[in-house]
Amino acid sequence: MDNITYPHITEYIESLVGETGLGHLEKYAEENSVPIIQKDALGLLLFMVGMKRPKRLLELGTAIGYSAIAMALESPHTMITTVDLNAGMKERAEENIRHAGLSDRIEVVLSDCMDFLKGDHDKFDMVFIDARKSHYMEYLELSLPLLNEDGLIIVDNVLFRGLVPDGEEFPRKYRATVSTLREFTRTVSEREDLSSAIIPIGDGVAFIRRKPNV
Ligand SMILES: C[S@@+](CC[C@H](N)C(=O)[O-])C[C@H]1O[C@@H](n2cnc3c(N)ncnc32)[C@H](O)[C@@H]1O
Numbered sequence: 287m288d289n290i291t292y293p294h295i296t297e298y299i300e301s302l303v304g305e306t307g308l309g310h311l312e313k314y315a316e317e318n319s320v321p322i323i324q325k326d327a328l329g330l331l332l333f334m335v336g337m338k339r340p341k342r343l344l345e346l347g348t349a350i351g352y353s354a355i356a357m358a359l360e361s362p363h364t365m366i367t368t369v370d371l372n373a374g375m376k377e378r379a380e381e382n383i384r385h386a387g388l389s390d391r392i393e394v395v396l397s398d399c400m401d402f403l404k405g406d407h408d409k410f411d412m413v414f415i416d417a418r419k420s421h422y423m424e425y426l427e428l429s430l431p432l433l434n435e436d437g438l439i440i441v442d443n444v445l446f447r448g449l450v451p452d453g454e455e456f457p458r459k460y461r462a463t464v465s466t467l468r469e470f471t472r473t474v475s476e477r478e479d480l481s482s483a484i485i486p487i488g489d490g491v492a493f494i495r496r497k498p499n500v
Pocket residue numbers: 321322323346347348349350351352353354369370371372375397398399400416417418421
């Protein structure tokens with residue numbers, strides 16, 4: 287993964303985050319090229335989850351269950367619904383969740399995120415968006431109605447490999463992702479009804495909430 291900031295800063299922050307207790311999942315992800323949240327960004331995500339202690343948390347993009355397990359361990363009363371369209375990932379995630387003893391608090395749903403978001407659901411206190419980057423605008427629009435009034439949306443990869451700032455050159459294959467993320471970051475910062483912050487950690491993390499009474 288390309289760094290969006292200085293490698294020695296990332297390494298230093300990751301060393302401070304230290305052992306997650308999920309080294310076996312980090313090793314599996316590395317060996318099998320499964321994209322999981324970077325450890326420095328995980329530290330920030332867990333801080334927010336621990337501070338907010340959401341009752342119901344929705345994660346878009348499960349992979350092997352790494353971030354879902356880490357969030358469940360950080361906040362012992364949080365119920366997590368995590369969505370992935372890859373049946374192999376769902377199976378692997380469920381096995382990892384079972385091993386972690388968290389099957390009663392993490393539900394893995396096999397679905398395209400868009401289909402899931404269009405369904406009927408109780409509201410969530412937090413949404414962590416980490417699925418297909420070229421669909422981030424739709425995920426945002428569809429997540430907002432599912433969010434409690436003081437809910438928080440956290441989005442990973444919003445600075446995607448450092449290619450999102452205007453003027454960066456990038457390979458053709460990244461065109462849809464980069465243009466969506468440019469639109470996404472501009473939109474969340476310009477929308478009157480939203481308050482947002484982007485942190486250059488990991489692959490870029492955005493915090494988004496609805497402004498009260500707008
Ligand atoms: C970056 S990984 C998630 C990593 C995980 N959140 C973690 O940090 O441990 C993204 C996942 O999103 C899933 N995905 C991609 N597009 C999707 C879609 N349209 N609907 C549901 N899942 C999708 C992929 O199968 C992949 O497992």
